[in-house]
Amino acid sequence: MMVLPGGILRAGQRHQDCRLAAPNGRVALALTDSLVATSSHPLWVSQTLVVILDELAGEAPCPADVEALCVADRQWLAIQWHLHTAEQPERPAWFSADCQACTARYDFSPRWQDVPLKPAAESYPYADVKLSLGQARFRVPNGLLQQQLAQTDRQDTRRCIAEALWVSLDGQPPPVHGDRDLSEADLDAIESELEAVSPELGLTLATRCPECGSEQVVTIDPYSGLASPPHDLLADIHCLASHYHWSEDAILDLPDSRRRHYLKLIDRDLGQHGQGGH
Ligand SMILES: [Zn+2]
Known part of the structure; x- marks a missing residue:
């Protein structure tokens, strides 16, 4: 049994327990097939999580369960799957980056075990935020939001995110879009409170270009290699x-x-x- 950084709510209770599937060819093939068939990356991640998880909160997960997982949970599960299926999990993973200074392509090799994790705050999955409109509650970004964002063409992403995650205002359902608008200061406050509550993986690393020696900040993709060729x-x-x-x-x-x-x-x-x- 493993413990998710965030977890999901069932009947108001937070559950963090999960168990990965036993790796075999059938699971690997399902991951590859869904990669080919799926229209958006977040939807593909949801489909892979249903395949690689035997249990989530004591039950076989359905799509709605993995969509309810926060972003860090989804990334963390992808990393656990790497470690669970690798022939030699202690060996580093190889990534390439293009140097911003001299454009040379170079390799770097972080270890998935070493990715740092900022834990969730006590109030997870909710952040309470004092807005210009009153006292509001938001839930942390999850897979469902990522799927919605992949499909929307709205330009005001911050506002779109805040509206999608809004749970209540002064204990009542939130106002309808356009009715009572969130100010820029409200959006700032929502963003920073959600960040404080959400667990987070440190997927950004400082590396040094071997050609010119300049320091480069790179981001590693936790989902890379989830589907093997x-x-x-x-x-x-x-x-x-x-x-x-x-x-x-x-x-x-x-x-x-x-x-x-x-x-x-x-x-x-x-x-x-x-x-x-x-
Ligand atoms: Zn360079």
Whole structure:
């Protein structure tokens, strides 16, 4: 059982417990297929979270549950999946960046384990904010908001976010858009209170360009590599099917560790016969 940085509400109670699925080919294939089929990145993340989570707050998660997860929870789960499925989780991940000073492309290798986490505040998932209109409550940004933003063409993103996250004003439902407008100062206050309440992962790193030595601030994408290239998995299936004559279904159901083990055995046998590697 793992503990989410934020968690979801069920009947007013905050639940942070979750459990990841056992990695196998079928899960990997589902992640790749949804990447191809989905229209927006946040929607794809929601679909992958449904696939990689066996349990969220004691139940198999539905789309609404993973949409209700705050942004840091979603990122954190993607990172836990990396660590859960990597053959050698202690090894660093490789990223590339283009130097802003000399344009050289260089590599850097953070470790997912080392990504710092700012915990959620006590009042999570709500932030209470004193506005020019009265005392208001907002909930922290979650997957549903990210999905909505990916579909909207409204230019005033800050206002759009505040309106979408608004829970109440002086204990009553919030006013309808355009009725009583939020001032710029209100928007500032909402933004900073939501930031204070939300958990946050430190995905921004200081790196140094090896060519010109200038310091570069880079952001790492927690969702990178969540879907492995399909040809890797298909090559595994092909190799195992040719050697053992197992069905595709049977191979997809093998736990990742067992699949890797059989591939190593095939490699070893081929090596002994002087036919090169798999
Ligand atoms: Zn440089």
